[in-house]
Amino acid sequence: MRLIVLGGTRFVGRAVVAELVAAGHDVLIVHRGKHEPVGLADVPHLHAHRHDLASRAGELRRFRPDGVVDMSAMTRTDATMALAAVPEGPRLVAVSSIDVYRAAASVWAGTVTDAVPLTEMSPVRDSPPPDRTYVMEGYDYDPSDYENLDVEAAYLERGATVCRLPMVYGPYDFKHREGFVLRRVHGRRKQLPVGAGGWLWSRGYAPELARGIRLAVEQWTASPEVFNLCEGQCAPLRMWIEQIVASAGADLELVCVPDNALPSDLDITGDIAQHWLASAAKAEEALGWVHRDPAECVGESVAWHMEHSPAGDGDFSADDRALAAAHTR
Numbered sequence: 548m549r550l551i552v553l554g555g556t557r558f559v560g561r562a563v564v565a566e567l568v569a570a571g572h573d574v575l576i577v578h579r580g581k582h583e584p585v586g587l588a589d590v591p592h593l594h595a596h597r598h599d600l601a602s603r604a605g606e607l608r609r610f611r612p613d614g615v616v617d618m619s620a621m622t623r624t625d626a627t628m629a630l631a632a633v634p635e636g637p638r639l640v641a642v643s644s645i646d647v648y649r650a651a652a653s654v655w656a657g658t659v660t661d662a663v664p665l666t667e668m669s670p671v672r673d674s675p676p677p678d679r680t681y682v683m684e685g686y687d688y689d690p691s692d693y694e695n696l697d698v699e700a701a702y703l704e705r706g707a708t709v710c711r712l713p714m715v716y717g718p719y720d721f722k723h724r725e726g727f728v729l730r731r732v733h734g735r736r737k738q739l740p741v742g743a744g745g746w747l748w749s750r751g752y753a754p755e756l757a758r759g760i761r762l763a764v765e766q767w768t769a770s771p772e773v774f775n776l777c778e779g780q781c782a783p784l785r786m787w788i789e790q791i792v793a794s795a796g797a798d799l800e801l802v803c804v805p806d807n808a809l810p811s812d813l814d815i816t817g818d819i820a821q822h823w824l825a826s827a828a829k830a831e832e833a834l835g836w837v838h839r840d841p842a843e844c845v846g847e848s849v850a851w852h853m854e855h856s857p858a859g860d861g862d863f864s865a866d867d868r869a870l871a872a873a874h875t876r
């Protein structure tokens with residue numbers, strides 16, 4: 548197939564482009580040119596801001612796409628301007644997030660509203676997304692415009708398939724999801740302060756999610772569809788940290804401290820009442836997609852980041868204070 552990918556040069560989108568190319572599809576990447584893809588030099592590019600796509604519609608049409616995969620829409624305007632520029636007819640797949648669920652807002656509000664796992668039928672938020680305070684690094688939308696529910700609505704109206712992603716980890720992750728543990732490994736710390744670590748937070752390995760997105764494109768049915776894509780089994784927070792430590796080959800003891808003593812980057816190990824756990828059962832059934840063993844994926848991701856990512860903040864004074872609180876309990 549001939550497929551246009553909007554975005555596709557940094558992390559999840561990059562993994563999707565790699566997956567599509569490996570499966571034999573012809574891909575045209577459309578992005579501004581601020582982040583060029585590493586290791587995908589042979590894939591053709593069109594440099595355009597997504598809000599200027601209307602003026603590039605001729606070039607998009609000349610590519611004769613069988614499909615468009617939108618990896619980078621953050622706002623209603625992002626979605627509607629892209630949809631106005633792409634030709635009618637091709638298959639459409641857009642990426643969203645499990646932050647659309649009401650449970651996500653409850654995590655931030657400290658309330659409990661939803662049974663888990665969250666399915667595609669679970670209630671969605673009726674208020675703004677939990678964290679609108681920042682623009683994701685490298686994007687240029689206004690935080691008050693960020694809303695995946697708006698992106699989904701625009702795409703579903705055009706018969707698209709929407710893939711809701713969990714927290715994503717893996718090679719090229721510019722958010723360095725394992726960084727809160729790996730900076731302590733790099734700092735040769737011996738102890739890591741944690742809370743009970745029981746929180747369930749769905750995750751997904753970028754190359755595995757990319758395979759799910761490829762299958763959603765290939766098996767597109769022309770009727771609006773939503774799929775959660777995430778790990779089939781979710782290790783509680785403490786267990787995920789233990790997997791990261793073991794994968795890094797580190798000798799780092801986890802020490803339980805009171806929640807109010809936790810360093811800010813470890814507060815997710817404290818008591819969070821609402822789990823944020825999604826089910827990918829629908830994608831498994833409809834697309835035949837099953838996420839690989841998460842422990843194996845964490846190992847691959849950690850190996851990549853140990854080699855490629857910066858060591859991170861070397862100030863461990865908050866850890867020392869937390870560990871002292873544990874010892875004086």
Ligand SMILES: NC(=O)c1ccc[n+]([C@@H]2O[C@H](COP(=O)([O-])OP(=O)(O)OC[C@H]3O[C@@H](n4cnc5c(N)ncnc54)[C@H](OP(=O)(O)O)[C@@H]3O)[C@@H](O)[C@H]2O)c1
Pocket residue numbers: 553554555556557558559560561562577578579580581582583595596597598618619620621642643644645685686687712713714715716722
């Ligand atoms: N990371 C997570 O944990 C997570 C969780 C849930 C959902 N998601 C979703 O996954 C998707 C993929 O994220 P990603 O950043 O890894 O994707 P990506 O597609 O690898 O990178 C973002 C792409 O968008 C392009 N871009 C950014 N602003 C643009 C603009 N105004 N006009 C044209 N192109 C633009 C960037 O290239 P240039 O800079 O060169 O323009 C880059 O190619 C996003 O929709 C994100 O919300 C991610």
